[in-house]
Amino acid sequence: MVELRTGDVGLDELNQAGRNHSLPLEALRYPITPAGLHYLLIHYDVPDTDPAAWRVEVDGHVAQRLSLSIDDLRSRPTVTMPVTLECAGNGRALMSPRPVSQPWLQGAVGTAAWTGTPLAPILREAGLRGDAVEVAFRGADRGVEGGVDQRYERSLPLDEAMRDEVLLVHEMNGQPLLPQHGSPVRLLVPGWYGMTHVKWLTRIRVLDQPFDGYQMITGYRLRTEEDDPGEPVTRIRPRSLMIPPGWPSFPERNRFVNAGEVMLRGRAWSGRARIERVEVSTDGGESWQDASIEDELGPFAWRGWSFAWSAEPGDIELRCRATDGTGESQPDEAAWNLGAMENNAVQRVRVTVQA
Ligand SMILES: Nc1nc2c(c(=O)[nH]1)N[C@H]1C(S)=C(S)[C@@H](COP(=O)(O)O)O[C@H]1N2
Ligand SMILES: [Mo]
Secondary structure, three states, X not given: OOOEEOOOOOHHHHHHHHHOOOOOHHHHHOOOOOHHHOOOOOOOOOOXXXXXXXXXXXXXXXXXXXXXOHHHXXXXXXXXXEEEEEOOOOOHHHXXXXXXXXXXXXXXXXXXXXXXXXXXXXXXXXXEOOOOOEXXXXXXXXXXXXOEEEEEEEEEEHHHHOXXXXXXXXXXXXXXXXXXXXXXOXXXXXXXXXXXXXXXXXXXXXXXXXXXXXXXXXXXXXXXXXXXXXXXXXXXXXXXXXXXXXXXXXXXXXXXXXXXXXXXXXXEEOOOOOEEEEXXXXXXXXXXXXXXXXXXXXXXXXXXXXXXXXXXXXXXXXXXXXXXXXXXXXXXXXXXXXXXXXXXXXXXXXXXXXX
């Protein structure tokens, strides 16, 4: 049973919010998010890990099992890629009712330069058996979720696992992974929502049938009723965010700017196709104008955008909206589901413009 709530967040949600922080939106100014400002989501506890003794076991429907140390992974061909990660639950706290979970506003996103080695050659080395259909990835962390005692574990269909950009990463922004981001090694699946990028990776299992673990079958499904099997959450939907302009009040975080030209800036991303367009509304969604967009940092990373706003005195609601190459745009209101996932509704920022 999913417990749904409306109204204020409770102490259980506050505990999650304190453990798992979002990107402060002003940090959208950095093309590569400094590691300490990157959002964080850990379902259970950060496990106690020892990089020197670490092994990643590759087994299941393979010709030959492998057991890889961190040095083994480091000595393999190395790739560094800027990749935007976003939690599938981003925006959850703005939905009503919401499930008791991590109560994100909108900052569950970040872009890091990840360094690691491609997964596909490792699977080829192990020798995929003809009956292989999926690959499951297990983390070292253990917890009870939905009444199920588990290790955090997610799977990918074989063709997704074999894509060139799927990496086993051991560095973030040129530094060994921090404990909270999956030290010593995590999976990176560019384009997919955050839950796919399994941290503290201990085991890679090749399966001859779809994996039926909790995080695949119960968690990360789009359902509107409990007994509906639902669609799986996969790739990131288009979204844009702006750096809230001006200065905030404390603690309400109301915002103020001076009248005159204000340069609005932000980032836009999608895991489905290239971002093609970003629009801005400075009149609460009545009218929209195109922002200028910068080149992307890479095929799986966000694009910067900017828009020169002539701010006139008054109380204003700003909005921004991204469209990707599939033609999908952000909706004004998010479609509701039990897990409050894939909320990519347009951001609204209220600003008082002072004369
Ligand atoms: N082992 C493990 N991997 C995990 C998680 C977890 O709780 N345990 N959380 C997932 C979720 S839901 C997200 S959104 C991302 C967050 O990655 P980050 O904390 O490095 O930003 O990690 C994913 N990988
Ligand atoms: Mo997530």
